[in-house]
Amino acid sequence: MSEVRTITMEVLRYRPERDSDPVLQSYRVPCPQEWVVLDALDYIKNNIDSSLSYRWSCHMAVCGSCGMMVNGEPMLACKTFLREMGDTVRVEPLLNFPIERDLVVVIDDFLEKLKSLKPYIIRKTEKPVEEGTYLQTKAQLKRFKQYTLCINCLLCYAACPQYALNTDFIGPSALALAHRYNLDSRDEGYAMRQEMVASHEGVWECSFVGACSEVCPKHVDPASAVQQMKITSTKDYFLRLLGGKR
Amino acid sequence: METIQTDIAIIGAGGAGLRAAIAVAEADPSLSIALISKVYPMRSHTVAAEGGAAAVARENDSLEYHFHDTVSGGDWLTDQDAVDLFVNTIPTELTRLEHWGCPWSREWDGKVAVRPFGGMKIKRTWFAADKTGFHLLHTLFQTSLKYPSIQRFDEFYSTDLLVADGRCHGVTAIEMRTGKMHAFQSKGVIICSGGGGRIFPFTTNGGIKTGDGMAMAYRVGVPLKDMEFVQYHPTGLPITGILLTEGCRGEGGYLINKDGYRYLQDYGLGPSTQEPRLKAMELGPRDRLSQAFWHEQRKGRTVKTPYGDMVYLDMRHLGEKKIDERLPFIRDLAKSYINVDPVTDPVPVRPVIHYMMGGIHTDINAATPIKGLWAAGECACVSINGANRLGSNSLGELLVFGAIAGRQAAAYARSEGREAKGDVARDRAAAANARVAEIFRRSGGKERAADLRTSMARALEEGAGIYREEESLKTCCSRISELRERYASIEIEDKSSIFNTDLIYTLELGAMLDIAETVVYGALLRTESRGAHQRLDYERRDDVNFLKHTVAYHNGSAPPRIDYLPVIITKSQPAERVYGEAAGGSVEQ
Numbered sequence: 001m002s003e004v005r006t007i008t009m010e011v012l013r014y015r016p017e018r019d020s021d022p023v024l025q026s027y028r029v030p031c032p033q034e035w036v037v038l039d040a041l042d043y044i045k046n047n048i049d050s051s052l053s054y055r056w057s058c059h060m061a062v063c064g065s066c067g068m069m070v071n072g073e074p075m076l077a078c079k080t081f082l083r084e085m086g087d088t089v090r091v092e093p094l095l096n097f098p099i100e101r102d103l104v105v106v107i108d109d110f111l112e113k114l115k116s117l118k119p120y121i122i123r124k125t126e127k128p129v130e131e132g133t134y135l136q137t138k139a140q141l142k143r144f145k146q147y148t149l150c151i152n153c154l155l156c157y158a159a160c161p162q163y164a165l166n167t168d169f170i171g172p173s174a175l176a177l178a179h180r181y182n183l184d185s186r187d188e189g190y191a192m193r194q195e196m197v198a199s200h201e202g203v204w205e206c207s208f209v210g211a212c213s214e215v216c217p218k219h220v221d222p223a224s225a226v227q228q229m230k231i232t233s234t235k236d237y238f239l240r241l242l243g244g245k246r
Numbered sequence: 247m248e249t250i251q252t253d254i255a256i257i258g259a260g261g262a263g264l265r266a267a268i269a270v271a272e273a274d275p276s277l278s279i280a281l282i283s284k285v286y287p288m289r290s291h292t293v294a295a296e297g298g299a300a301a302v303a304r305e306n307d308s309l310e311y312h313f314h315d316t317v318s319g320g321d322w323l324t325d326q327d328a329v330d331l332f333v334n335t336i337p338t339e340l341t342r343l344e345h346w347g348c349p350w351s352r353e354w355d356g357k358v359a360v361r362p363f364g365g366m367k368i369k370r371t372w373f374a375a376d377k378t379g380f381h382l383l384h385t386l387f388q389t390s391l392k393y394p395s396i397q398r399f400d401e402f403y404s405t406d407l408l409v410a411d412g413r414c415h416g417v418t419a420i421e422m423r424t425g426k427m428h429a430f431q432s433k434g435v436i437i438c439s440g441g442g443g444r445i446f447p448f449t450t451n452g453g454i455k456t457g458d459g460m461a462m463a464y465r466v467g468v469p470l471k472d473m474e475f476v477q478y479h480p481t482g483l484p485i486t487g488i489l490l491t492e493g494c495r496g497e498g499g500y501l502i503n504k505d506g507y508r509y510l511q512d513y514g515l516g517p518s519t520q521e522p523r524l525k526a527m528e529l530g531p532r533d534r535l536s537q538a539f540w541h542e543q544r545k546g547r548t549v550k551t552p553y554g555d556m557v558y559l560d561m562r563h564l565g566e567k568k569i570d571e572r573l574p575f576i577r578d579l580a581k582s583y584i585n586v587d588p589v590t591d592p593v594p595v596r597p598v599i600h601y602m603m604g605g606i607h608t609d610i611n612a613a614t615p616i617k618g619l620w621a622a623g624e625c626a627c628v629s630i631n632g633a634n635r636l637g638s639n640s641l642g643e644l645l646v647f648g649a650i651a652g653r654q655a656a657a658y659a660r661s662e663g664r665e666a667k668g669d670v671a672r673d674r675a676a677a678a679n680a681r682v683a684e685i686f687r688r689s690g691g692k693e694r695a696a697d698l699r700t701s702m703a704r705a706l707e708e709g710a711g712i713y714r715e716e717e718s719l720k721t722c723c724s725r726i727s728e729l730r731e732r733y734a735s736i737e738i739e740d741k742s743s744i745f746n747t748d749l750i751y752t753l754e755l756g757a758m759l760d761i762a763e764t765v766v767y768g769a770l771l772r773t774e775s776r777g778a779h780q781r782l783d784y785e786r787r788d789d790v791n792f793l794k795h796t797v798a799y800h801n802g803s804a805p806p807r808i809d810y811l812p813v814i815i816t817k818s819q820p821a822e823r824v825y826g827e828a829a830g831g832s833v834e835q
Binding site: 016017018045050051054055056057059061062079100102106114115118119121126127132133140141145148149152181184186 | 285286288289290291293294338341342344345346347349350351352353354355356357358377380381384388389391392400423452453454485486488489575579582583584694695696700738739740742743744745746747748
């Protein structure tokens with residue numbers, strides 16, 4: 001096996017049944033150089049402290065379970081390599097969400113917002129399945145493909161300064177997914193999503209800092225989705241003033 | 247304990263569970279659905295499937311071809327009526343997914359693109375780049391949000407089925423946020439809880455794949471079928487076991503040994519041609535490819551690395567443009583996790599535990615022998631996969647049989663119409679609660695779940711790997727029996743209620759030990775070699791004695807009682823599996 005280095009993992013612990021406030025707890029962890037933060041947490045869980053709680057599953061950056069703050073930055077624990085870090089690594093739950101326990105946060109708010117944006121294909125009339133698939137050119141697919149790549153890890157919410165100030169803001173990931181459906185050549189639901197998208201808590205709340213896109217592990221670029229939606233919302237506004245309809 | 251009344255309870259919210267829920271909602275919007283999962287739907291392991299889903303889509307293809315590929319790929323242990331139903335239904339299911347927004351990769355003319363896959367005579371695998379499972383799961387999850395009758399119970403860990411008088415009356419589940427036990431009283435229950443690859447140490451499976459639903463069904467008397475058939479995927483990354491899709495080979499990647507030689511030609515899969523040929527070389531079936539690795543290792547022709555013996559998956563000749571268009575995730579995974587760029591270097595890989603062909607015994611309607619209980623997806627065994635699943639048939643399976651299970655359960659709930667038997671369900675739920683409480687509160691025990699889990703995984707790898715034999719299987723059986731005994735002495739250190747993963751991991755371990763025992767006993771008694779089950783001491787397939795399904799019945803603390811069921815054969819009589827020159831055709835057709 002490769003070289004092993006012992007590091008200190010400082011983990012924010014919060015067990016609501018006994019802790020009045022979150023507290024940092026330190027663990028000494030011997031790490032082979034190929035380990036990610038998640039491996040170190042597993043080591044603690046299996047060998048030092050079985051009460052440490054965190055979410056994880058795929059260990060390949062696609063299930064979106066293990067988002068957490070690593071040295072103050074929102075990261076996926078399964079894709080953050082310890083060899084790139086110093087001898088002390090601090091791990092905390094994702095910012096801007098209530099802590100359920102230890103590194104586990106409550107994400108109900110995101111799920112409700114996602115649902116409110118109707119993230120599914122909406123048709124005026126459904127195409128019968130017997131008629132086969134829709135044609136969609138590579139260019140049409142390319143228009144929205146990037147926004148389908150969101151794994152709902154919520155790093156973008158932890159990074160978003162606007163969501164930190166006002167959790168009513170719908171936020172980057174959910175808006176990017178709404179945009180994804182708006183751009184899909186098979187969809188006719190733009191108008192039905194627009195009420196939420198253009199609402200007070202929608203795109204106009206975004207101050208275009210772009211932190212969401214910087215931290216996105218899948219390069220979804222929610223900031224650009226939000227900017228594009230601002231433009232279409234503005235066009236809608238002027239069209240309405242002129243008595244037209246999109 | 248809280249009681250929740252619902253018409254249909256679904257355990258698991260991955261591909262099969264979501265598809266089943268939508269099917270119930272569409273069959274009858276007045277039926278209430280409780281969709282119960284130990285994780286949020288988008289975390290389910292369907293998310294990790296990469297390569298695609300097979301369905302006949304082109305003029306040059308036929309349902310017969312897909313049928314024969316699947317039956318021979320499964321070494322004739324498939325039930326042919328189920329395979330027929332499957333190949334007939336899957337084109338409609340994939341089309342439906344397309345209507346729901348799945349971003350399938352496209353041809354220039356706007357039609358859905360297909361790629362070649364192992365063991366398939368024609369290229370028929372629909373794909374969304376190399377994240378097909380991810381897109382399929384998110385499409386299903388997002389689509390499920392439009393049905394008001396689907397009520398989700400995310401992060402609820404199901405513990406016991408409530409069965410009395412041969413009928414299922416519901417399920418108990420722990421709400422992880424509070425630790426509180428809930429009894430779901432329902433007319434029907436559908437299990438869609440996935441496989442249990444985590445019983446092995448080196449696997450593509452996520453941490454949640456612990457066989458919970460299989461074990462739950464098994465404990466109430468439903469047999470587990472063909473559990474000895476466990477698939478090794480030929481191309482996993484070292485250290486993590488991260489999957490590199492068969493699509494890498496479908497797009498033209500080579501498997502080479504330490505001498506740069508395409509060794510598959512030595513194992514009946516040749517000749518070695520520069521352009522990929524269907525059903526030949528790298529496009530052979532997974533069982534044959536994983537077994538070839540084992541032989542190369544014995545011959546000393548694999549590559550020694552600090553992480554064990556490897557061969558190389560060489561994709562350099564595909565070029566950067568094709569890799570970025572068709573395999574972008576693979577490139578990212580290889581670069582990130584082992585610092586190898588497939589554009590410039592061959593990628594070290596080795597076989598890795600990937601999929602369980604076996605599972606909860608169901609009939610062609612996804613029904614188990616217990617009334618009011620269905621199962622679909624990897625947790626179930628219909629069986630369309632037989633002794634070896636073909637790549638790109640599992641996403642199809644969870645759609646086809648998830649939907650069937652949903653419609654069947656909906657019809658049952660409507661026709662039964664009677665009140666759920668509340669008193670019976672209450673008694674069973676109380677017993678389940680007591681069982682879990684005993685495990686939770688036990689003190690003075692000297693065992694730790696993490697240690698037992700490690701021992702179990704090691705025992706399975708040593709005793710029930712790619713090649714098996716009597717002595718090692720017997721050793722493995724006794725090790726698992728011993729671990730089951732020691733399980734009774736586990737003490738859970740964490741006594742808190744909120745999000746107690748110490749408790750959940752311990753319950754998961756109980757499930758894994760149960761199903762592990764069915765794997766090794768099934769393997770011990772099957773004295774033949776078929777598909778993914780290879781015996782060094784019984785090298786040939788034995789159709790006289792073993793053209794039959796193994797069914798394992800729970801037997802208390804004793805090892806499972808093993809019985810057998812006939813295989814349903816309709817139009818394809820068992821024959822030699824033919825790959826290589828005789829079977830293949832050009833990929834470009």
